[in-house]
Amino acid sequence: MKIGYIGLGLMGKPMARNILKAGFPLVVHNRSRESVHELVQDGAEEAYRPSEVAEKTDIVFTNLPNSAAVESVVLGKDGILESARPGQIFIDNSTIEPESARKIAAELEKAGVKALDAPVSGGQIGAIDGTLTVMVGGDAGALEIARPVLNAFSKKITYIGLSGCGQIAKCANQIMVAAQMVALAELLIFAKKSGADPEKVTQAISAGAAQCWTLDHKPARIFNGELTPGFKSAMMLKDLSIVVDTARAYGIPIPSAALDAQLYASMIETGDGHLDNSAVFRVLERLAGIEILK
Amino acid sequence: MKIGYIGLGLMGKPMARNILKAGFPLVVHNRSRESVHELVQDGAEEAYRPSEVAEKTDIVFTNLPNSAAVESVVLGKDGILESARPGQIFIDNSTIEPESARKIAAELEKAGVKALDAPVSGGQIGAIDGTLTVMVGGDAGALEIARPVLNAFSKKITYIGLSGCGQIAKCANQIMVAAQMVALAELLIFAKKSGADPEKVTQAISAGAAQCWTLDHKPARIFNGELTPGFKSAMMLKDLSIVVDTARAYGIPIPSAALDAQLYASMIETGDGHLDNSAVFRVLERLAGIEILK
Numbered sequence: 367m368k369i370g371y372i373g374l375g376l377m378g379k380p381m382a383r384n385i386l387k388a389g390f391p392l393v394v395h396n397r398s399r400e401s402v403h404e405l406v407q408d409g410a411e412e413a414y415r416p417s418e419v420a421e422k423t424d425i426v427f428t429n430l431p432n433s434a435a436v437e438s439v440v441l442g443k444d445g446i447l448e449s450a451r452p453g454q455i456f457i458d459n460s461t462i463e464p465e466s467a468r469k470i471a472a473e474l475e476k477a478g479v480k481a482l483d484a485p486v487s488g489g490q491i492g493a494i495d496g497t498l499t500v501m502v503g504g505d506a507g508a509l510e511i512a513r514p515v516l517n518a519f520s521k522k523i524t525y526i527g528l529s530g531c532g533q534i535a536k537c538a539n540q541i542m543v544a545a546q547m548v549a550l551a552e553l554l555i556f557a558k559k560s561g562a563d564p565e566k567v568t569q570a571i572s573a574g575a576a577q578c579w580t581l582d583h584k585p586a587r588i589f590n591g592e593l594t595p596g597f598k599s600a601m602m603l604k605d606l607s608i609v610v611d612t613a614r615a616y617g618i619p620i621p622s623a624a625l626d627a628q629l630y631a632s633m634i635e636t637g638d639g640h641l642d643n644s645a646v647f648r649v650l651e652r653l654a655g656i657e658i659l660k
Numbered sequence: 661m662k663i664g665y666i667g668l669g670l671m672g673k674p675m676a677r678n679i680l681k682a683g684f685p686l687v688v689h690n691r692s693r694e695s696v697h698e699l700v701q702d703g704a705e706e707a708y709r710p711s712e713v714a715e716k717t718d719i720v721f722t723n724l725p726n727s728a729a730v731e732s733v734v735l736g737k738d739g740i741l742e743s744a745r746p747g748q749i750f751i752d753n754s755t756i757e758p759e760s761a762r763k764i765a766a767e768l769e770k771a772g773v774k775a776l777d778a779p780v781s782g783g784q785i786g787a788i789d790g791t792l793t794v795m796v797g798g799d800a801g802a803l804e805i806a807r808p809v810l811n812a813f814s815k816k817i818t819y820i821g822l823s824g825c826g827q828i829a830k831c832a833n834q835i836m837v838a839a840q841m842v843a844l845a846e847l848l849i850f851a852k853k854s855g856a857d858p859e860k861v862t863q864a865i866s867a868g869a870a871q872c873w874t875l876d877h878k879p880a881r882i883f884n885g886e887l888t889p890g891f892k893s894a895m896m897l898k899d900l901s902i903v904v905d906t907a908r909a910y911g912i913p914i915p916s917a918a919l920d921a922q923l924y925a926s927m928i929e930t931g932d933g934h935l936d937n938s939a940v941f942r943v944l945e946r947l948a949g950i951e952i953l954k
Contacts, residue, residue, distance in 0.1 A: 549839030
């Protein structure tokens with residue numbers, strides 16, 4: 367099985383590298399060529415257009431910033447669809463709108479290509495270590511064929527349902543992650559301003575019903591002044607924008623996630639978009655006129 | 661060391677029973693007498709007024725519904741303060757306003773009594789099993805004296821700081837728990853209405869960055885149709901009201917927790933206050949015009 371990977375960014379590059387390490391022959395393409403050359407040095411084959419990747423491989427992956435980019439790479443000029451052939455499998459690791467995933471799958475279906483929307487969770491560290499969580503929508507048979515390749519970069523693969531369902535699960539994931547981040551921000555400000563040590567408070571509550579990944583991992587970094595990502599606030603806003611747009615399209619009430627999106631939008635406006643998504647407490651610091659670490 | 665326990669409700673009764681089981685002589689009082697008689701059968705001594713409990717014991721616990729009730733039992737007619745003597749320790753296991761805890765501690769201090777605000781987390785099951793988490797504010801020396809008694813009903817005791825700090829930690833705990841419950845509600849509705857199986861979605865996301873106590877424990881119950889508490893929505897609204905009132909008093913921005921309080925208020929209005937706090941998805945079902953389990 368020959369694999370193609372298009373989109374060698376923060377996530378795509380280490381994921382592609384893990385596919386290569388697992389022993390699959392790999393063809394790579396990226397708009398900026400530097401990461402292409404890195405992977406060529408690791409043993410990958412270089413391609414210059416998405417259509418060229420599709421021409422040379424059995425399974426084509428994409429990992430791109432947004433719906434428009436994926437649609438362009440699949441359906442546009444020199445796109446994957448131009449060289450697609452029946453029996454091929456297309457797997458998108460990007461986080462994009464569920465509706466876009468469904469549209470792409472429907473177009474590829476006409477050419478006999480099975481599509482999977484397979485967004486991931488676990489961040490750059492998970493991509494490097496090969497411990498990502500993959501949420502899969504689309505053709506279940508195609509998933510079974512592609513599973514050994516997905517295993518190269520993940521520790522957990524869950525099949526959710528038809529096309530778009532992987533993206534819906536990713537939206538659900540980000541609804542919960544953002545809620546935890548904002549709640550952490552609120553409780554830090556709450557503790558500080560009402561007269562308790564915010565760090566001791568997070569230690570006290572982390573073992574009970576409030577336990578969560580965010581409380582387990584973020585307070586130690588925050589109190590150490592480490593606000594580098596992790597997962598960038600700007601990316602969280604991007605993901606929450608997909609959530610909000612999808613909710614609007616389907617008439618879904620998400621009052622809290624919509625509020626969270628507003629808070630992350632405020633982070634971008636105040637120049638904090640490059641910080642970790644746990645740094646959303648800085649928005650509340652401005653509203654409260656205090657600093658947690660002082 | 662002779663112990664007193666006032667307030668033998670859903671939480672207080674099993675906590676008092678665990679103190680008794682640990683071998684401490686115990687004097688109990690409760691407005692309704694039935695639970696007093698139960699504990700007398702277990703070996704406790706009966707008292708008829710808070711002042712009588714204080715007269716007979718070295719450490720007096722309270723576990724009552726709200727700030728007004730605790731203030732009345734401590735500072736009111738026939739209250740603890742009437743019989744208080746220097747060296748005594750007062751421990752409040754109720755969830756009340758941090759300001760009220762501080763006021764009570766200041767009044768008791770004048771009589772030489774050391775006060776601890778020591779709200780708990782872990783629900784009725786934790787109270788019965790003796791596995792509660794205790795968040796403590798107040799006199800650190802008094803905590804060391806009382807620790808063997810607290811150990812009778814808890815698995816983790818964290819000292820946070822001066823009077824009120826235990827209540828602040830409890831507020832922080834409820835900010836996070838409510839955020840998880842509301843996020844779970846939103847993502848269930850989101851998945852259902854955009855076309856994915858909500859149960860599979862919760863399974864897919866529970867191992868990654870979205871992991872939390874709520875995702876670990878609640879979806880299985882919800883998809884089994886079990887909405888009995890656990891922890892009642894009406895109690896969550898009570899706790900969030902303390903959060904909102906305290907935030908107003910101190911000028912603390914808690915946009916998300918304030919929204920969560922509104923959603924729980926809506927549950928009470930629509931007759932769902934007796935259900936588990938995870939049933940907040942029913943508010944969104946009404947807004948969305950769908951049912952998750954259908």
